[in-house]
Amino acid sequence: MWRLRKNTVLAIGILFCSLFIFFLNTFARSVEVQFHTTHLHDKLDYTRLERMGVRKIIYRVFQDNIRDGGVYFKNTQFKILNPYLEQLIAEFDFGKLELCAWMVGRKFKWIANTLLFDYHYKNGDRQLVPKLDLFNPDAIQKIITVYKELASHKIDCILIQDDFTLRYNEGFSNWGKAQFAIATKVPARENLMMAANTLYSLNWKRVKINQLNKVLKLIIENCKKVNSALKVGINIYYETPIQVEDAEAWYSHNLREILNTGIDYIYLMSYHRQIKKEMRLSESRNRMLFKQIVDRAYDICKEKLIVKIQIRDWETGRRIPASEIKAYLSLIPTEVERICFTPVKVGDFDYLKDIIMVKK
Numbered sequence: 093m094w095r096l097r098k099n100t101v102l103a104i105g106i107l108f109c110s111l112f113i114f115f116l117n118t119f120a121r122s123v124e125v126q127f128h129t130t131h132l133h134d135k136l137d138y139t140r141l142e143r144m145g146v147r148k149i150i151y152r153v154f155q156d157n158i159r160d161g162g163v164y165f166k167n168t169q170f171k172i173l174n175p176y177l178e179q180l181i182a183e184f185d186f187g188k189l190e191l192c193a194w195m196v197g198r199k200f201k202w203i204a205n206t207l208l209f210d211y212h213y214k215n216g217d218r219q220l221v222p223k224l225d226l227f228n229p230d231a232i233q234k235i236i237t238v239y240k241e242l243a244s245h246k247i248d249c250i251l252i253q254d255d256f257t258l259r260y261n262e263g264f265s266n267w268g269k270a271q272f273a274i275a276t277k278v279p280a281r282e283n284l285m286m287a288a289n290t291l292y293s294l295n296w297k298r299v300k301i302n303q304l305n306k307v308l309k310l311i312i313e314n315c316k317k318v319n320s321a322l323k324v325g326i327n328i329y330y331e332t333p334i335q336v337e338d339a340e341a342w343y344s345h346n347l348r349e350i351l352n353t354g355i356d357y358i359y360l361m362s363y364h365r366q367i368k369k370e371m372r373l374s375e376s377r378n379r380m381l382f383k384q385i386v387d388r389a390y391d392i393c394k395e396k397l398i399v400k401i402q403i404r405d406w407e408t409g410r411r412i413p414a415s416e417i418k419a420y421l422s423l424i425p426t427e428v429e430r431i432c433f434t435p436v437k438v439g440d441f442d443y444l445k446d447i448i449m450v451k452k
Contacts, residue, residue, distance in 0.1 A: 123448055124398065126150035126194065126251075126434035130164050130176050135438045138185035144445050148190040150251055150432070153177050153242065158222070161202030165193070165245060169238040171202060181246050192249035192325075193242055197256025198224040198235065208234065211264040213286055218264055226258060226307050227267035235307065236314050243315035243322050250315060251359060254327035256308070258300040258344035261286065268300075275299050300344040309353040316354075325357030325398065326350065330367055333360070333389040347392050358393045359432060362386055363402040364420050365412065383423040390425050398430040403440065403447075411440070414447050421447070 123145045130152055141149075153164045155173055162171035166178060177193060184191050201222040203209070210225040211218050224231040242250060269280035276295045284292035312324045332339040332347050339345045347358070362385055368378040390397050401420065404411055421431070433444060 121145070121428070121448075122147040122430045123444075124148040124150060124192070124430060124432040125436040125444070126400075126432055127437070128152055128435040129437065130155075130174075132438070133176070133179050133183065137441075138188040140441065142188040144441070145448050146189065146444075148192055148249065148432075149184075150192045150194050150249075150434075151177065151180060153193045154196040154253075156196055156199055156201055158201045161200070163195075163238075165242060167238050167241040169234055169241070170200065177245060177247075184246075186246070186248075190248040191246075192251050192323075193245070193247050194251045195239065195242055195253060197253045198226060199253070199255040200224055209265075210262055210268070212259070212262040213264060213282065214261065218282065221262060223255070223262070225265045225267055226303055227263065227265055227271050229267075232307055232310070236310055239311050240314050240318050243318040247322070249323040249325060249357070251357075252308075252311070252324070252326040254329065254361060256304070256326060257342075258304050260341050263296075263300050263303075268303075271303065272296055272299050275302075297340055297344070301340060301346055301349065304344045305346075305349050305353050308350065308355070312354045323356040324354075325359050326355055327359045327361055327400075328389075330360065330362050330385050333392060334385055347389070351393065351396065356396065357398050357430075358389070358396050359398045359400055360386065360389045360393075361400050362389075363400065363406075365402060365405055379420070379423060382420060386424050386428070390428055395429060397428060398432050399424055399428055400432045400434055402435075403433050403444075404435055411443060414443060417447050 125146055125148075127150065132151060136149070155161050155164070160173070162173040164174055164176040166172060166175055181191065199222065203222070206220060208224055208228060208231040210221050210223045212221045213219070224235055226232065239250065264282060272280045272285065272295070276299070281292060284290050285296040287293055308326070315322055315324055328345065328347065328350070329339065329343060332343070332345050336346065339347070350358070362382060364378060364382050367373070367382060368375070371378070371381065373381060386399055401417060402412065403417060424431070436444070
């Protein structure tokens with residue numbers, strides 16, 4: 093009987109220790125919050141956010157819209173909608189939080205100069221696409237210049253939007269086809285470059301991956317020339333860590349090669365409801381896949397990984413129950429040091445406080 097009681101006490105002790113470690117790791121994690129709104133001026137309680145465990149505010153500095161598109165900071169390259177970033181910087185409490193500028197990658201729909209645009213194939217036709225051509229030297233210089241000008245502001249970090257990709261049917265500008273011919277020593281033949289598993293398409297995939305990483309490296313290097321302390325992160329799709337060949341074909345993303353560009357942070361868009369819907373999974377299988385994705389991403393990225401959690405349903409816009417968010421947080425390896433919640437509104441702070449289990 094004594095041994096039974098002793099074993100019971102031991103089991104209870106192990107359980108409480110496990111719970112304590114889980115809560116400790118949750119408290120220890122650095123929390124980031126990503127806002128989609130640009131109207132944060134005079135709306136942030138910095139002391140409260142710091143006490144909650146929030147360490148970084150991610151602030152949107154662009155508007156991707158054909159008619160009203162532009163950016164929210166002073167620059168020489170694109171239309172300035174309002175200098176909201178400068179206004180936020182003027183009041184920002186950098187002693188308590190870090191400020192990260194979330195910037196569009198190449199989808200500048202509002203640009204009038206179509207000579208800078210890429211071409212893609214859609215429904216059998218080569219069509220202009222309103223994205224800057226990552227093979228065009230003038231377009232590349234435009235991207236680098238605006239990022240340098242953003243880096244010159246008093247910010248701690250830049251987050252590159254998830255549009256910084258070369259999708260499977262993109263890159264077919266004259267510049268892109270010329271680069272293919274130079275790299276492979278054969279003329280560009282679009283039908284073979286688009287066809288799956290041809291030598292042309294495999295070589296084309298490699299050309300696009302190399303070019304994307306080349307431009308990304310240039311962005312990072314030029315930003316750090318302006319501000320050596322600046323960190324640069326990039327949004328990565330959830331397939332990228334575990335579906336390597338698909339990610340290369342769909343996005344021209346190879347996670348290990350992106351890490352070699354000098355990137356500081358990988359923001360993994362591990363949006364559980366989106367994964368569940370797109371993969372048509374049951375809840376149990378979705379949780380298994382979520383854990384597999386995050387585990388693999390950590391294996392590759394280590395301390396550079398930031399796991400992004402959606403707190404709203406993309407279709408309804410409603411907040412996801414806190415219990416559901418906590419269930420997915422519990423699946424993240426304790427070694428992961430940073431979590432990012434998105435999209436956050438100013439009225440979400442009590443809700444987030446409950447999720448991250450931090451007392452006032």
